[in-house]
Amino acid sequence: MGCGGFVCTKNSLCALNVLYVIVSLLLIGVGAWGKWFGLVSSFRVVAGVIGVGIFxxxxxxxxxxxxxxxHQVLLFFYMLILFLVFIVQLSxxxxxxxxxxxxxxxxxxAGLKKSPATLKDVERTLNCCGFSEVNTTGTCEADCFSKLDxxxxxxxxxxxxxxxxxxxxxxxxxxxxxTEILGVWLTHRYRNQKNSHLNSGAFL
Structure with a gap:
């Protein structure tokens, strides 16, 4: 059977989704690891990374x-969600x-002003203070703050x-x-294929 057949399309779609599972677990793991070891103290950043991984x-x-x-219904909703994600991600x-x-x-x-915790992480990591200027009357997480010069x-x-x-x-x-638009194309193709292992007159 050629690669355009039912089994090959099914296996390709499964392999693509296994790749997505691996990427999602990496995102969740990196977010949790960064929070656990104190590399990122901003809850919004960690929650955003983990949220994307869970989605x-x-x-x-x-x-x-x-x-x-x-399953026709599951494949339809999967194809729809994947296409919407493709549009957002490409944009x-x-x-x-x-x-x-x-x-x-x-x-x-603007982003650092809205997230003081992220600014503290940046100050600690890059050993700097403030964004555009050093505020001598404020606080800073950097080691160099004791020597303002x-x-x-x-x-x-x-x-x-x-x-x-x-x-x-x-x-x-x-x-x-x-890869997402490839998933949409594979799903559309797979939904309209017959399973050769079933009755030749059956169409799922």
Whole structure:
């Protein structure tokens, strides 16, 4: 039987969803590991990473169940959810690749102002204080704060890596978005195929 057959399409769809399961477990594990070892103190960041992992795990199990049972309803909802995720992820990935330096600075500053816990993590990791300037009357998690002459603002330090990180995230996002559209295509194809192991007149 060729690779376009029922069994091959089913196995390809199952393999794709196993990949999603692995990625989702990695996301959940990384989020929990970062929180457990105190690398990330912001609950919002950890909850966001773990939440994305749980959602992806749910979608992967939905796809696996639909593929193994050739269940039309499960496959339809899986295909619909995967297509919506594809649109959102491709849009975010394109924005990451297209954003300029001024927009990066504004987004970083706004994000760190809304999440003081994340700013503390950045200060501790990069050994810097504040975003655009060092506030000598405030508090800072960096070791250099005891010697203010050696403390630099975090903004310029983050900016040196922001473009690389955004391009990396955008590239990874684009790659996975195309695996999602592949999943949509495989699901659509699989839903309309007959199982050759059943009655030749049966159509599931």
């Amino acid at each position: 992806l795990l749910f979608v992967a199990f939905l796809g696996l169940c639909g593929a193994l049972k050739h 975010v990935s394109a924005a990451c690749l297209a954003i300029n330096k001024e927009q990066q600075v504004k987004l970083l500053e 050696s403390c630099d603002p975090c903004g310029p330090l983050i900016q040196t890596h922001a473009s690389e990180v955004l391009h990396f995230v955008g590239g990874i996002g684009c790659f996975f978005s195309f």
